[in-house]
Amino acid sequence: MSELADRVARAQWYHTLELAPGLVTPGWLDHRTVVDRVPLPASLAGKRCLDVGTFNGFWAFEMERRGGEVVGIDVLDPRGWDWPYGSDAAAIAAIGERVTDGDGFEIAKAALASSVQRLDMSVYDLAPDLVGTFDIVYVGSLLVHLREPIRALEAVRSVCTEALIVVDGIDLPLTLRHPRQPAARLDGRGRPWWWYPNLAGLARIVEVAGFDIMAPVRRLFVPKGAGWHIRRTNPKLVATREGRYRLTVGWVGDPHGIVVGRPRRPAVSGS
Numbered sequence: 001m002s003e004l005a006d007r008v009a010r011a012q013w014y015h016t017l018e019l020a021p022g023l024v025t026p027g028w029l030d031h032r033t034v035v036d037r038v039p040l041p042a043s044l045a046g047k048r049c050l051d052v053g054t055f056n057g058f059w060a061f062e063m064e065r066r067g068g069e070v071v072g073i074d075v076l077d078p079r080g081w082d083w084p085y086g087s088d089a090a091a092i093a094a095i096g097e098r099v100t101d102g103d104g105f106e107i108a109k110a111a112l113a114s115s116v117q118r119l120d121m122s123v124y125d126l127a128p129d130l131v132g133t134f135d136i137v138y139v140g141s142l143l144v145h146l147r148e149p150i151r152a153l154e155a156v157r158s159v160c161t162e163a164l165i166v167v168d169g170i171d172l173p174l175t176l177r178h179p180r181q182p183a184a185r186l187d188g189r190g191r192p193w194w195w196y197p198n199l200a201g202l203a204r205i206v207e208v209a210g211f212d213i214m215a216p217v218r219r220l221f222v223p224k225g226a227g228w229h230i231r232r233t234n235p236k237l238v239a240t241r242e243g244r245y246r247l248t249v250g251w252v253g254d255p256h257g258i259v260v261g262r263p264r265r266p267a268v269s270g271s
Contacts, residue, residue: 004111011104014141015058016225019111025104027225029141029254031058034222038167039215039260041136044068050134051116052123052156053142056104060116063138071131072105073121080122082147084188091190124148126155135162141256143205144169145192153209157263164211164261166202167220172248172255173241174198175219202257211261221253 008025016027041047045067051060054072064070075081078095105118119131123142137160143149156164171185175198182204184197197205203217228249237243248255 004107007107011107013056013104013225013227015056015104016227017056017058017061017108017112019108024226025056025108026227027056027058028228029222030225031222034220034253035062037218037220038258039165040066040138042066044136047135047162048132049136050131050138050159052126052137052139053145054105054116054118057108057114057116057118059138059140060118061108061112061114063136064114064116068136070116071134072116072118073123073126073131074105074118075122076120081192082145082194083192084190084194087190087192123152124155126159128159131159133159133161137164138167139164140167141169143202144194144196147194149195149205150209153206153211157210160263162262163214164206164259164263166206166259166261167256168202168259169196170199170202170219170255170257171196172245174201175255175257197257199257203259206259206261210264212264213259214262215260218258220256220258222256223253224249 004020005023008019008023013025013027014029015025016030016032017025019025040063043066044063047068049063049068049070051063051070051072054060054074057072060070060072079092083092109116137156139156143152146152174183174185178198178200180200182201184195184201186195187193199217199219203213207213237247
């Protein structure tokens with residue numbers, strides 16, 4: 001137990017995972033309280049599932065717990081992420097050190113006795129001849145980190161046979177101001193944070209990538225975890241967009257949207 005706790009302390013955790021009684025990873029966000037609001041089938045027995053951008057594996061392990069045969073993909077070397085031009089090399093190296101100083105996914109996989117397979121692969125490279133096809137594809141908190149989110153979802157469509165579930169970051173002010181008009185805010189300032197769409201924009205991204213929307217799109221606030229230290233009472237934070245975002249996460253959670261899609265197949269033309 002002490003050895004596992006030491007390994008947990010050395011790793012970088014985005015996800016909050018209970019690896020043993022009393023041992024919970026200090027994730028940035030805690031999805032455990034909202035897992036039932038994400039429309040994964042209660043049983044995934046007999047289903048092949050893909051977790052895109054698996055990171056520490058929370059959703060991969062959850063799909064496995066529901067009976068699925070699960071593959072997760074991620075780009076393991078941060079230098080291969082979608083960094084904006086001119087990003088500081090020291091910042092990239094620092095993130096690389098935090099991520100690799102204890103591989104959270106492998107730690108969790110061993111502790112949970114999981115059979116999830118993880119591939120070092122970019123979402124852009126997904127293709128049936130490389131990974132086969134999947135009944136259920138989950139994309140979580142990834143699109144905001146991609147320079148080309150539509151291209152990424154087009155690659156997802158090539159391997160998805162039944163359903164795509166996207167749970168990704170949204171711009172809450174844009175969502176409130178423009179509830180029906182697709183819109184997005186571009187970041188791209190020295191870090192791999194790119195497009196922040198409103199809720200309508202997230203749905204439109206999924207549509208134009210070749211999916212039919214199968215359920216009403218919804219907002220989801222993901223609670224912060226123990227690893228995200230936010231002072232909710234700091235009045236200075238209201239002066240900036242980033243500060244207001246941090247206050248929102250501290251009080252109600254990280255704003256996400258939920259979009260469920262079905263791959264749209266090309267119409268068969270008459271002869």
